[in-house]
Amino acid sequence: MGSDLRLRSAEADDYDRIIGVVDEWWGRTVQGILPRLFLDHFHRTSFVAxxxxxxxxxxxxxxSPSQPEAAYIHFVGVHPRHRGDGLxxxxYGRFFDLARxxxxxxxxxxxxxxxxGSIAFHTALGFTVTGPVPDYDGPSTDRVVFERRLAEPDG
Structure with missing residues (x-):
């Protein structure tokens, strides 16, 4: 992939391209967990490759607007052809830089x-893994929670 790859900040208009492929890339219906509001309001801190x-x-x-020390990754997708390429x-590296x-x-x-797959990926990136946390997202909706500490920003 190398130099043919362009990594840029997202734009609100990227939503239609993204939502048009997520179910295919996941092999199941996941559209519901990525409403348009995320790209309307958080495109500056999101990225497209x-x-x-x-x-x-x-x-x-x-x-996070409520936790001044934290940043949150809501959704990540990589085209199946590009999995394993380090994309x-x-x-994540670009997001870590932004968070710092x-x-x-x-x-x-x-x-x-x-x-x-997500649990293994996050573990390999140095995230701590907690859970499954029972009822994290409501009754009978358990979640695994990831957390990674970043080096203190210079300054």
Missing amino acids: EHEGELAGFLVGFP ARRL AERRTIVRAITSPQNS
Whole structure:
């Protein structure tokens, strides 16, 4: 992929491209957990990767407005053709840089306990893994919680 990859801040208009592929990329219906509001309100802190003009991946995240030390990654997707190329690591790295620039020292994310690929990926990136946490997202909706501490920003 290399130099053919373009990694940029997302724009609100990227929503239609992203939502048009997420179910296919996941192999199941996941559209409901990525409403348009995330790209309308958090596109500046989210990223899109394009390869030869086509969507290769994306990360939707934001600094927490309620926890000044934290940033949160809500949704990440990589086209199946680009999995294993290091694209997800690059997206996370770009988000870590943004979080540090925003003076955040913790990045958090969650997933379902069945998502073993996500759990393995986050563990490999140095996230601590807690859970499954029973009823995290309401009755009978358990989640695995990820947290990674970032180096203190310079300054």
